[in-house]
Amino acid sequence: MTERQLWERYQKHLCGVESVGLTLDVSRMNFTDDFLARMRGPLDKAFDAMEALEKGAIANPDEKRRVGHYWLRAPELAPEPALTKDIQDTVAAINAFAGDVHSGRVKPPGAARFTRVLLVGIGGSALGPQLVADALGSTADKMQVFFLDNTDPDGMDRVFAQLGDSLRETLAVVISKSGGTKETRNGMLEAERAWKRQGLDFGAHAVAVTGEGSELDRVAQQGKWLRTFPMWDWVGGRTSVLSAVGLLPARLQGLDTDGMLAGARDMDVATRVRDGVRNPAALLALMWFHAGGGRGQKDMVILPYKDRLLLLSKYLQQLVMESLGKELDVSGAVVNQGIAVYGNKGSTDQHAYVQQLREGVNNFFATFVEVLKDREGESMQVEPDITSGDYLLGFLLGTRRALFEKGRESMTITVPDVSARTLGALIALYERAVGLYATLVNINAYHQPGVEAGKKAAGVVLELQRKVLARLRAEPAKAQTAEELARAVGAPDEVETVFKVLEHLAANAPAGVRREPGTSRFETRFRAS
C-alpha cells in the first residue's frame, strides 16, 4: 500500500471517543471489509451477552455469579436499588475516610497523621492499584504508597527498609477479596510483626478491603482494625480497580478517583454502541480475533510510548490472560484459549526486543499507546525546533512503519494525556474488549479455575515440608538423603520435591536443617541442626 492509500485507510477506520479524546487506529491491521461483514453476526451475539451481563444476568456461569464491574461507575445500572446504594455508600465512605486521614481526624496513636500507605495484596488486589499509583502519582501526592505484592521475604524487607521507622505514620491497607490468599496473609503477618517490633499496635494502623465474612474480615474485626471496606462477589479481582480495591489507595494517595470513575463511565457509554467499527472495544475485540484467528495465535504486545504507562502491560497481562486463558469453552469443549500479553514502554523497548518484532518470528500484533501531551510546561529544544517529545513520537511512528513494511500488524491508541479520566477510560476500554472477545470465542472470561490448581499443588509441597521437618527433628543425629526422607514420610515418589524443599531449608539457617555433602549432589545428606 502507498502512503496515500494508508492515509485513506487510516481515515476510513479511525474510531474515536470524543468524550475522553481517545482514538483507536487499526489501519495497520490487515483485515478486510469482508472480515468485518463476516463478524457482524458473532459480534451481535457478543453485544447481546454484554447487555444481559449489565442487566444482572449470571454471566459467570461456572461460579454462578453476576458480573458487575460496570455498575461501579454507573451505580444506577445495578439491577437492584440495594446494590446501587452499596456502591454509592462505599465511594462516599472511601472519600470520607481518606479526607479524615488527610486532615488527621483519623490518625495513628504515635503521630499527628498518616503520611504513607502500605498496600498488601496480589493479582487484581495489587496490579490495578500499582498501575494507578504509578500512572497518576507525583511528588505532590498527599500520601506515598508502598506495596507488598508477593510472598518474597527479601522483597518485603526491601519495602520495610524503605519505610524505616515511619511505620508509626503508615497506614496498612490489606486487600483480598477472598480473604484467604496465602501470599497476602503472609504479607499481613510480616507487616504486623514489623509494626510490633516498633512497639506499635498493628490494628490501629490497618484497614482491610475484603469480602464480608472472609477470613481477613474476621482478622480485621478481631484485631480491631480501623475500618473494613467491602469487596462484592460480583466484582472479579482483575476488574476491581474501580471498586474499593483501587479507589481507596488512590484516594488516600490524593488522586482524582472521581475522574477515573468518570472516564470509565464515559468509555462504557461508547462501548455499548452496537457497531463493530464505531465501538472501540468491539473494534479491539475484532482485531484480536483477526490477528490470532480467534485462537490467540499471535501475542499482544503492549507498547505505550509513555513512562507513566509502564505498568499497563502488567495490568493487562492479568486482565487479558486470566480472563481468556481457559482450557474449556462454555460448552465444555477443550479449547486452550488465550492471548499472551507482553511489553513495557517505548521508545525503551526498541532497544530490547523490537529487533525480533521487525525481523523475527511474526507471532504478534503491537498496540502502540500514543499520549499527545509531552509534559507539564515547556520542553527544551534538543535540536532546532525538535524536542524530546518529538523524538518520542518520531520513534513511535518510525517503529510502526518499520513493522508494517515487514508485514507486522499494529494498532495505535491515542489519548490526550495520562490523566485520571484517561486512565479510567483505558481500563474500561480493555475490560469491555475482553468481555466481547470472550463471547466471540465462546469462553467464560470471569472465573479462574487454573489458579486453584497451583494453589492446591503448593499446599502439597508445604505439607511435605512439615513431614520432612518432623522426621529430621525426630532423629536429630541422623543425616539422611532426599530418597531416604521421602520414603520415611511415605512419599517415595515425591523425592524430587523433598529434595527441593531440603535444599531450600538448608539454604536458610533459621530453618534448622544442615546439609552434609554426599557422593553426588543427589546423595547429599540432610540433618536437623
Ligand SMILES: O=P(O)(O)OC[C@H]1O[C@](O)(CO)[C@@H](O)[C@@H]1O
Ligand atoms: O483478592 P484475592 O482474593 O486475594 O485474590 C487475589 C488474586 O488471586 C486471583 O484470585 C487468582 O489469581 C485473582 O483473580 C485475584 O485478583
